[in-house]
Amino acid sequence: EICKGINGLEKVVLRDVRGSSAEVYFYGAHVTSWKNEHGEELLFVSSKALFKPPKPIRGGIPICFPQFSNNGPLEAHGFARNRFWSIDPSPPPFPTTTSNKTFVDLILKPTEEDMKIWPNSFEFRLRVTLGPAGDLMLTSRIRNTNSDGKPFSFTFAYHTYFSVSDISEVRVEGLETLDYLDNLQNKQRFTEQGDAITFESEVDRIYLSTPTKIAILDHEKKRTFVIRKDGLPDAVVWNPWDKKAKAIADLGDEEYKYMLCIEAAAVEKPITLKPGEEWKGRQELSAVPSSYCSGQ
Ligand code: TA6
Numbered sequence: 001e002i003c004k005g006i007n008g009l010e011k012v013v014l015r016d017v018r019g020s021s022a023e024v025y026f027y028g029a030h031v032t033s034w035k036n037e038h039g040e041e042l043l044f045v046s047s048k049a050l051f052k053p054p055k056p057i058r059g060g061i062p063i064c065f066p067q068f069s070n071n072g073p074l075e076a077h078g079f080a081r082n083r084f085w086s087i088d089p090s091p092p093p094f095p096t097t098t099s100n101k102t103f104v105d106l107i108l109k110p111t112e113e114d115m116k117i118w119p120n121s122f123e124f125r126l127r128v129t130l131g132p133a134g135d136l137m138l139t140s141r142i143r144n145t146n147s148d149g150k151p152f153s154f155t156f157a158y159h160t161y162f163s164v165s166d167i168s169e170v171r172v173e174g175l176e177t178l179d180y181l182d183n184l185q186n187k188q189r190f191t192e193q194g195d196a197i198t199f200e201s202e203v204d205r206i207y208l209s210t211p212t213k214i215a216i217l218d219h220e221k222k223r224t225f226v227i228r229k230d231g232l233p234d235a236v237v238w239n240p241w242d243k244k245a246k247a248i249a250d251l252g253d254e255e256y257k258y259m260l261c262i263e264a265a266a267v268e269k270p271i272t273l274k275p276g277e278e279w280k281g282r283q284e285l286s287a288v289p290s291s292y293c294s295g296q
Helices: 113-118 242-247 288-292
Strands: 001-004 010-016 020-025 032-037 102-108 124-128 136-144 153-159 161-163 171-172 179-182 188-191 203-207 213-218 223-230 234-241 258-271 279-290
Touching: 001 213, 010 102, 010 124, 020 124, 032 136, 136 153, 136 171, 136 188, 136 258, 153 161, 188 242, 213 258
Parallel strands: none
Antiparallel strands: 001 010, 010 020, 020 032, 102 124, 124 136, 136 279, 153 258, 161 258, 171 213, 179 188, 179 203, 203 234, 213 223, 223 279, 234 258
């Protein structure tokens, strides 16, 4: 179902018969809502989010492409998140197992203006699927369509903002003992110690070569988010904490308490595609009562 969202921007609403739902704006192919079968919102979107192009939307799932963060010549996190995407007229075939699922296929191709800032031709296809158990799957397929034989390289992230009850009470499991680059310390490399990650100040790290499964345990809400990923070796962990939150105009001063970004990403080693080659990167999110997965 396509309808008008905030400020008249169009969005696609996906609904499952069991009551879960998701919303995807054409602007940025940006997922701004993911609700479970009880109607509880699972993603964080700032109350100050602007929904005003060309400003990206603060919260939900911004797509960072073709450049993660500001490690390159482009604007921070690239331009995919502030372009208008279209319904894909020639979507990839879907396996029979997905036929009872609800999904939408969007596509982004560069305009002439885009090619002035990133001189490459590409087709970026995104499928957003709401699974029967309320899971949310995002599959990106990026193809190099350069006609001059030129390869291109990019970095990428699903910059997912999860909704949490209290950041001080949240634990992240699955990144223990891994190496990370600390964005708050000149991208120096450190090794995480043996414990789950907890939060008591600003965190902005790129964990490297991470396992395909990461969990966010929200004790207060008795909820665990499980992130599964494929084709995306890194995981960014970000919470701005109080000082940085105050400096971000489209984020409420106290809202950092209720958000946590865990981002399936390919950052350390850029992806390179020759003409005609396609890359695929998937993220699958589920939210389950904690008692089911960790005995709490
Ligand atoms: O993913 C973490 C990060 O790159 C941080 O460094 C941080 O500033 C953030 O993303 C948000 O970026 P944005 O451009 O959306 O304000």
